[in-house]
Amino acid sequence: MRLTHLVATAAIAALLSSCTANEAMDTVDVDLKKVSSKVNYQLSGKIVQKMQAMSMAKDSPIMLRIFKEEGVLEVWKANASNRYEMLRQYKICAWSGKLGPKVKEGDRQAPEGFYPISPGQMNPNSSYYLAINTGFPNRFDQANGRFGTNLMIHGACSSSGCYSMTDEQMQEIFALSRDAYKGGQQAIQLQALPFRMTAENMARHKNSPNIDFWNMLKPGYDQFEITKRPPEVNICEKKYVFNQQTDGKFSPTGQCPAMSTPATMQGALASYNKKYNDDYAKATKKLDGMVWYEPSEAERKAIVAKQRVGKELAYAPTGTSLDAGKLMKVADLEKQEARRAELEEVKKAIEIQKAELDKSTKNGKNVPVPAENPLPKPVQQAAVEQPGAARKGFWGSLFSKSGADAQQLEPAAAAPINAAQEQQPAGQKQAVQQAAATATPQPVTTATVKKPADAAAAQTAAATDAAPVAEQAVAEQQPKKRPFWKLWGN
Incomplete structure (x- = not known):
């Protein structure tokens, strides 16, 4: 059979080489100013010449493959022998969320999985220049209760759960897809994967909560690497199965029918997996005690922040997880x-x-919020312990230990009183000042300074006691006025 022959001829080559992430990103030679019709745009002579050199017909089938971690989108195209080769590799401008599948609306995750794209999913009238609907949720997503709408590959370099390209890139991807449909392709397969599923990458992410899901996707990745043809995808028992032969029917939520892998594919997979297992053991040993720190979307954006300078606000590149993440102990x-x-x-x-x-x-x-008594404690204490100190008359001042003592008393007392007044609301402060000018001094006793039993009472009492204490303290600083001829008296 054709698949059997293809597997046999491709198996050895797949073990010796594979597509790497180190190939340079393609520079798109699209001048949007010269595009008169986005739908009818014709591919440049440069890319047509490249197809001819690779023995590809302009309208031969294509496949799209995305690697989130690297931030790349690849276009693979069938050549004359019906093997797919990578024609284009673009840098994804923006994708939101982190590694892992989309689960629900609003989680900002971009889909992961295998998605068929039909001509009806092409949107030439998108608000994001051009768009291709990924088809999320597919049958697997629906069987597992995952939901969301309008998950696209589109232009404008701005994403909220989509894979966003530049407008120039999107113009070329759209034209490549259109030509493939014209050549008779019924559905373009989109493989949206977290990273290249090499032994080292799988070992690096072995502690991820998504590792079981990724292990389920891996056979599809492996079989494409071996055959260089998009795998046949089915869903049963809520899981993906690839290139399986059966006489029964597949039901996304039902039990898988009796199925088998073609013998030649089994042989190719056995050789592929033997090398993979050896490499995985080496990678695990090398990474012992280390774990990969998966960066957030904000951390990815931070490393490419300068790219936004001078651009329109919607332009929001997000960078790659490889650049923002790191291995840690x-x-x-x-x-x-x-x-x-x-x-x-x-x-x-x-x-x-x-x-x-x-x-x-x-x-x-x-x-105003009630606060503690604003009168400093030393002033309160002095008012309680020495009620007569601030009321010395003319003779009292004259016969004090020294005139300097009297002079020092007034500034020392005035400072805390002013501080107390400053903490009062404006209306209360004015009232205190007016009262201080006219009030008759009264002795201050221990009963004047209240000591509430608990914190709540203290706060309330402080607010009510602040004004009387302040008034009395101010009043006591003023000498009692007497007629100048009355040097005597009580």
């Missing part, structure tokens, strides 16, 4: 995650405090 990652959790707690506490502060404002103005 397990202990160091645990410390980093603990610190991250601690910072999150602090952030939440600040938000709570801010919410409480907002409650204490009205019409943009601060609302």
